[in-house]
Amino acid sequence: MITSSVAELSRALNARRLSSVELTGALLDRIDAANRRLNAFLTVDREGALAQARTADARIAAGTSSALTGIPLAHKDVIMTEGLRTTCGSRMLENFVAPYSAYVAERLAHAGMVLVGKTNMDEFAMGSSNENSYFGPVRNPWNTTCVAGGSSGGSAAAVAARLVPAATGTDTGGSIRQPAALSGISGLKPTYGVCSRYGLVAFASSLDTPGALGQTAEDCALLLNAMAGHDVRDSTSLDRPKEDYTRLLSANAGAKPLAGVRIGLPREYFGAGTESDIANAIEAAIAGFRSLGATTVELSLPNVEYSLPVYYVISPAEASSNLARFDGVRYGHRAAKYDDLMDMYKKTRAEGFGAEVKRRILVGTYVLSHGYYDAYYLKAQQVRRLIADDFQRAYRSCDVIVGPTSPTTAFCLGDNTDDPVKMYLNDIFTIASNLTGTPAISIPCGFDGKGLPIGLQIQGNAFAEAQVLNVAHRYQQMTDWHRRIPAEFAP
């Protein structure tokens, strides 16, 4: 029971077949047992979690609960939680305790979710393997010699190993979807602006998107219902009418629930470079969508191949500026010994940041420099617009776009660490959604020959979350990939 989905647990809790205290306690025990293997959690708050669980049980008893009340949750450690350490996977914030909570953390707490702890991540959310964490890599529950993906690797591994039913993540270039794919779970990146960024340690402000990781698309929808909303503290947060993201999921649509849904298949997503097991699994999934009544449309996104270089100009540029506040003056790490101000800055930042963060700060500083701005940053913004135009054209002939989430399944720890570009290529299919600010989900669609999970990505136009979730949900109703539990962590 305790390894069930959010939706199932919600029914059990509300039917009083299970209490939140029982559920939370059991999962805390699972975390204690598994975390040394996985390194998915950086902070576990047993006392706080059990106190919240008791409150949740009281709410359920009083009949004032929501669908999420009493469900245990983990936050990626980039999300500020008042009174509970937020490290961002960095030595810089090793002992940082925020005096306030992020909007999404507030919202999920308000819904009654029980925060059990904070999950490991690539430092400042920069990475695709979780090997860039100051606190060590996260291991993949399906094969602990492999990475769990990144940067939300801790959240993905925790959900995959059934340590929590759901977790938050952030997605700047695929940081929810890629680890979800590599860990065999579902991960949703909503439309930019649907969830407030208030309280997320900023990496690349124009791309950062908080989202949800869970076993199923339905669970992601349930979390998004609570996380979405206008927040006046974030000027890029959108003021839109409230939406029920599960609204299409419950309708009884008969044998052909996707009848009328047009699935776009961009030829750029089906070329060389993708492992054959993945290509085959995606083809099989597409056949599955057809059997559910969907039609498919072949199309082209001619500029999407520039997504990666555009991303690796814009995101480091914004990061180089966003990370300037970590200067040792007011909070966070400060070098123990220094001669003067400049020396303090240099030593503090040399010690506080890891190699990948420094690499991106350098790249970002370079592309914004006088004389280079037009050639790099401005050009990248122009190409970003062209990519968005490609997608707008595509969505005139289709409702969602489908393809692989990642060109490879989980790789071994250390395999890609010497070649940053090879590492960056992991995000080749996910980055475009961030550049265009549009929603996308990764769901499990099979396993490769090594028994590692394969992710299927479903992208949609801005605010098409409900449809994206519906397509994913209908697929999950017909398949059981999302129900598989890694053998080592089976209860």
Added chain:
Amino acid sequence: MKWEVVIGLETHTQLSTASKIFSGASTAFAAAPNSQASAVDIALPGVLPVLNKGAVERAIRFGLAVDGTINKRSVFARKNYFYPDLPKGYQISQYEIPVVRGGSIAIVSPTRGAIKVALTRAHLEEDAGKSLHEDFRGMTGIDLNRAGTPLLEIVSEPDLRSSEEAVVYAKTLHALVRWIGICDGNMQEGSFRCDANVSVRPGGEAKLGTRCEIKNLNSFRFMHQAIEFEVRRQIELIEDGGKMVQETRLYDPDRNETRSMRSKEDAQDYRYFPDPDLPPLVIDGAWIERIRAEMPELPEPMAHRFVADYSVPMPDAVQLTWSRETARYFESAMQAPVGAHLNGKTAANWILGEISARLNRDGIEIEQAPVRPNEFAQLLARVQDNTISGSIAKEVLDAMWAGENGGDADAVIAAKGLQQISDAGAIERIVDDVLAANPAIVAEYQAGKERAFNSLVGKAMATTKGKANPAQVSAILKRKLAG
């Protein structure tokens, strides 16, 4: 060689909003260090800026006042540099597209008369905190109360030609931002700070010389002194065969000199880029029109109106419109129901002379003057209808100022018996007495000594304690001496 001085000013005006430009923290001055620094102001991880509409509104008001172009869409940019009192490691400012472009400020130059100084732009930005280098056991203290205070940086074209002209421009701008209520103008508290770009060139040369930017001009006197010093330094340097380098210099008022801070080569690369946390600032026409409808009459047109409506000489009209309160005092007096058409020139003289002197003496502002405009108008009416003379009026004003007789001019005059003696018979008797008592002076006058006449007038006035109508005394005395 005749040298021409070329000056442009960059002025940081602190906008008078209650809260900061991107956070809800208070902007009040002199609070305990760091007591007015919110999570946004100290740049905690994860916090985001939210633009204060009040700051935008004030920028729009300024744009309307100088007849500039208010950009319908302007962009906030990050200016990146490291300094301990800059919490985010960047300052949010406006770079390529400022909120206001162009416009001009009319000034009365001491050398060139009425001219218009063109403005390049005015842009919104946030202030940094303060570094306190003294008395921290060898360390530097950081106070972030000021961090995030809204500023409007107003940049002039290099249209000014002398230190005096620069000061007049700065004073006019200072008066204007207070007039339209966007800045309290308190220079001690740093609400109005200027940097001057100064260069010299041979007279008649069209090309601009290499300039230096002088920072830290926090009073008009320092601005004058600093520019004077800098102009001399530049001319001497060039005349000695030296070459000017573009640099930033700091004015040291203790030594009255400017010192090099950094040269252009050391200038930082600020890596400006549009702030992704803030959407472009969009100002629609309706917003501008709403603010336009609430704009007060501006000093320059008001001065012209004072000339036309009340026959005030232009220099006096300019002085009266230096502050909205003074102008309002003047106009209220002119419109007071005292049953007389007051002479505007006289009223202006009194306000800029007698009233102003008493305000300075008491260290108060005109809106706190104990004599209100209608009471002041009553006093002037009594001068105009010859109830009292001008010099007696000063005595009456003092009594009114002190609150005697309820501050009422007529009551003071009556109580003190200060009504002017205008009865011809009475004056004739006084004159006869003076002539009889001063035969020596009369003799001097008749011997051709003109000054003796004034002496006799003085004697007659003294006898009446100044109450005799001086014009009548003169006329009667002249007639008697001729007779």
